[in-house]
Structures are given as C-alpha cells and as structure tokens.
Amino acid sequence: MRYSTLLVLTLGSLAAAAPRDCAQKLKEQVSPPRGWTKVKPASAEHNINLRIGLPQANFAQLEKHLYEISDPFNERYGDHLSKEEVEALIAPHDESIQLVEEWLASHGISADDLTRSPAKDWVTIKVPVSLAEKMLDTEYHVWLHDESGDTMVRTTSYSLPEHLHEHIEVVQPTTMFGRFKGMKATYHYADTERPSVDLSQPWIPIPSAYNGEVNASCNASITPTCLKELYNGVGYTPSATNANKIGITAYLGQYANFEDFHNFTAMFVPDAASSSFEVVYIDGGQNNQTLSAAGLEADLDTQYAFGLTYPTPGTFYTTGGMPPYIPDDDTPTDTNEPYANWLDYILSDPSPPQTISTSYGDNEQTVPESYAKRVCEDLAQLGARGVSLLFASGDFGVGDGDANPETQTCYTNNGLNETKFIPGFPASCPYVTSVGATWYIPEETYFISGGGFSNYFSRPDYQAVAVPEYLSKLAPGTYEGLYNPYGRGIPDVSAQGQWFWVYYAGQLGQIGGTSAATPTFSGFVSLLNDARLAKKLPPLGFLNPLIYAAGAFAPKAFNDIVGGSNPGCGTEGFNATIGWDPVTGFGTPNFYNLKDIVLGDMDLLIGGLSL
Ligand SMILES: *[C@@H]1O[C@H](CO)[C@@H](O)[C@H](O)[C@H]1NC(C)=O
Ligand SMILES: *[C@@H]1O[C@H](CO)[C@@H](O)[C@H](O)[C@H]1NC(C)=O
Ligand SMILES: *[C@@H]1O[C@H](CO)[C@@H](O)[C@H](O)[C@H]1NC(C)=O
Ligand SMILES: *[C@@H]1O[C@H](CO)[C@@H](O)[C@H](O)[C@H]1NC(C)=O
C-alpha cells in the first residue's frame, strides 16, 4: 500500500513537471467578476458538463434568411425554414468536427462519451475537473456569489491547442458567471402597499382600450380581464388550438403549482377553471406539487400566459442541471448552465410552441461575449423556424440590480472599475423580442423597466430608423461613455408590470416586474399566432422586423408610453419619449389593431393606411 501511494505521488509530480500540452494558447480570459469571491481550488473529482461550440459554417446565410422571412415587406414573409434546413446551414465544417474529435480522443474521450446537438455545432462531455483542467490548461476554483451565497465552479481563463482556435468558438462552463435570475420584482401580499384606487367612477376612459374604457379597479389590481380590456382583446376566442401552442420556461427550481393555477383560473378566468397545462421535464427538472414548493415566478408566468390564451394548449418547461446532479461539499448548488440545456432540448423538438416566454436573465456583462453570441445564434435558429421568443428586459432600469438605484455603481467587469449602464441578456440578443414594463391606468412608465443598449450586439437593421431617431433627441454628450450608442437597443415593447394578482402557495398576492410584463405580451402574441394559424397563415416567428414596421407606420398598433424614465447607476436613466425609446420600446399592444395588421396583407403597414 505504501508503495503504491508513493508511486502515485511520483507520477503526479512527473506530470506536473512535464511540458504542457503542445502549444496551448490562451483562448479566453475575463477579469474576476464583481460580487464573486474565489474560495478555494475545485475538487479534482467534481464533474463538469463541458459544452464545446464549433463554428457554424453558414450563420450569415441563416441570418439573411431570418431577416427576409421575418420582414413584412419581403415577399418571403412567413416562409420559415424547416429544422433540417436550419441545421444544414449552421452545421460546422467536417474538418472542425474531426479535429475536435481527435483532440478529445487524445484525452481518452471516445465518441461514445460525447453528445452532439442535432446540427453537430455543440459537443457536450461530462468530465472531472482534473481532466477539464488538463484539456484547457487552466485551474477551476469554487467561486462564491457574495449576495446570494450561490457557489459555482469556474475559472477566469482557459487555453486550447493553437491549431484548434479556429475550430472551437467557446468552451463553457469556464468563464461564464451569469446566473439567469428570475426578473420578478417585489411580492406584495394582498392589500399591502397598494395605492388606493378611486372607485367613484367605475370605468377609466382609455380611448385605445376595448370599448374605450377599463374597469377602475384595474389601476392597482391587474387580472387577465384588465389586460384584455386595456389591450383591446376582449371577446377574442382562440380557435387554432390543434396547431397553436404557448410555452413558458422555468429554471432554478421554479415549480408551477396546479392547485394555484386552478384556483387562479377559478377566480379570474372562469372559462379556464378546469383547464391545465403540459409539463416538460428537461435534464432532471422537476415540478414538485407540494404547495410550499410552488415557485412565484412559475406561478405568475403560467397563470398569465395560459390564462390569457385559454384554450390554447400551454407547455411549462422545467429545466434542471444535467442529471444526476449530486451536490457536494464544494458546490451545493448546480454549476451547470440550465439555459443551454433548455436550448438543446427545444432545438431538437420538431414542433416547438410558436410563442415562448422567458422571464429570466442576467446582466449582459456576466455572460462572456463569445458565449452570449453563440446562445443568441441558437435563438436565431428558433426564429427562423417560426418561433416568437420573448424575454424580460430586466427590473433595474439602466442599472445593474444593486438594491438602491441611487448608490448603484454599475462597475464594469473589465477590471477597470469603469461605470457603465448594464443591459440584460438574453434580452439584448437582436434575434429576440425584449419586453419592458408599465404600470397604472392610464399607463405610465414603470421606473424599473430594464432598458438601454447592448455592449455586445450592434444595432440590427430593423432599428436603423427608430434608434437613431431616439438618440437624436438626447442633448449632445448625454451619458457619453455610459452606454454604447451603436448597440442593439432594448426593450422592443412593453406591457403592464405591477399589481398582478397571483395565486402563490395557496395565497392570493400581488406581484410585478418585467416578469409579469413578459408572459402578458407573450399571451397577446400567442393570440395573434392563433388568428394567423386559424386562417392557414404561417405563425409570426421572429417578431422584431414586424414590430419596428408597425411602430413606424401603424400608430395604433401600440400604445406609446411617453414620460417617465428608468433610473439606475446614479442617473435618471433614459426618458420615455414619443416613438421608440430604451425604456418602454414602442409601448404596449393593441390586440385587435395588431390582429388587423397580421391578418391583412401587410400592405396595411405601408403609410399606416387605416391604422
Ligand atoms: C370591475 O372589476 C371588479 C373586480 O374584478 C368587479 O367586481 C366589478 O364587477 C367590475 N366592474 C364592472 C363595472 O364590470
Ligand atoms: C391610477 O393610480 C395612479 C397612482 O396612484 C394615479 O396617479 C392615477 O390618477 C390613477 N388613475 C385614475 C384614473 O384614477
Ligand atoms: C417537494 O417539496 C417539499 C417541500 O419543499 C419537500 O419536502 C419534498 O421533499 C419535495 N419532494 C420531492 C420529491 O423533491
Ligand atoms: C475598484 O473599486 C473597488 C471598490 O471601490 C476597489 O476595492 C478596487 O480596488 C478597485 N479596483 C481598481 C482596479 O481600481
């Protein structure tokens, strides 16, 4: 025994002394992120699911298709690509596949040990930290998130053999510190902190609302009925229920409780009182029905998205880490990347829901640029296949989520302590629709509404008019250096985001945030998809080119929100102005007017004829 111990030690020191894997070259390096503390070296046996992203051979082509088929003025509008067509466009070169395979084999990883995405652009392997460190010439540590107490196994740099640099775009989890938080703002139990409502007049006159008025109780008390009144959608009954579906994503142990859903619908959407929804379990995700295990975010999202669209079939995606996830002393919480696991699942699905709402995200700067770009390109694939993806823009105005907007420092993660506005991701991806928040009736800007400009993604063509028009209204020098004037602006649109009634763990309470706004806007998008599918038209797919066309030419498509701002980083933030702004986008939806647009030939948009 003693002998063998000695032998191992000797081998160990030999290995340490040996020259490193021939010509490893630094692939990526990040500064230690703010708010995280490096605790100790990760245990050698801790398992990591490494995702290796190979360059997609033809993403530029895919993007070109995406913009053509999503542009209401293009004759190809709605001509979505099939799953196979998308995969053929993004498949990596054979050479990349082969060289990566050889590299993995040189570390003892055989073809049987790896999983490939359908297009073969992602390779996933499960390896112990000791092997990952060798392959990537790096050292993993346990990192502690000071505020939440979460721990993750990460590194701040990694290397790859030089000849692989052009064949591997990203390897994660390595430098990725994003956490994909739920975006819900504070929860208020019934009747606390709610502004009192003047009920002496039973109706609030709102010209754009259904019948021109909204129940006065809705001012600080949102129900699905309020939203249908306010957004001019009363009386629309979905009929394409054998084709149309709406999806809600959930992470981080957020469970949608059926009893809460049932009691919510019984009270607020009586027609849907006996309805339910499908649950899809991904990578060990669960949906624990113990009442005390209910998730506020999951309950809110399902109650509104499915309540607004009943009888459209609803799907609730609950994503865990890769099974089996076994917490250990080093990392009691899952250190894998659930969002990527959901993407693997949905990209493999031959018929995903036409509308998918996600109320999770994180500060863009916590996601390394290389990885954010890959995730965003995956989202583009779904758009090209006819899926409308909506993401919450964030709950912290232009800021970074530090509790007090007055003292937010908004430091960048580049080690320079620069102050910059902090946009949210995936909302900042140009291939998704980001949703900000309003409140009160008549509607006003809700100051929490996440907005601003991406530091990673440049301004997409569909923003070529709206965004410069907004920027031209800023006094010269405004916020210079604090934001990227050439970046993709967010949000695109908005919806109510406060005082939503929700059944949560058996109790009726009120909740807000862009978490509430996103399933709301998504609900109306799903109804628009229903209207199109019922007329045998293709679904809307990627929405933004349509939204920016409608915002420019059809003044009644959205209720423009003017006034107010989204403070953060010790500033007042941006102002909500006439037209698009980085606070509420083009504003909130007018369902029947949008329905006329998406059912008419899109000529309705040209010159804003009747609308
Ligand atoms: C307004 O909404 C409240 C609460 O949902 C409801 O009790 C009331 O009947 C509504 N008023 C009208 C005039 O419909
Ligand atoms: C709705 O509530 C807000 C905030 O309390 C208030 O400013 C506004 O006047 C109310 N609207 C109506 C029509 O009473
Ligand atoms: C469900 O949640 C409850 C309450 O948190 C917990 O006690 C129970 O063990 C959970 N059940 C499962 C199967 O995880
Ligand atoms: C950045 O600011 C923090 C907090 O004020 C300080 O502890 C740190 O030393 C600064 N770092 C640099 C590089 O200036």
Ligand SMILES: *[C@@H]1O[C@H](CO)[C@@H](O)[C@H](O)[C@H]1NC(C)=O
């Ligand atoms: C839901 O409603 C039923 C019937 O009214 C009631 O018995 C039950 O306690 C309610 N559950 C919750 C979680 O509120």
Ligand SMILES: *[C@@H]1O[C@H](CO)[C@@H](O)[C@H](O)[C@H]1NC(C)=O
């Ligand atoms: C917002 O509007 C106020 C009032 O008009 C103005 O003083 C301020 O400069 C504007 N801020 C920005 C960032 O445009």
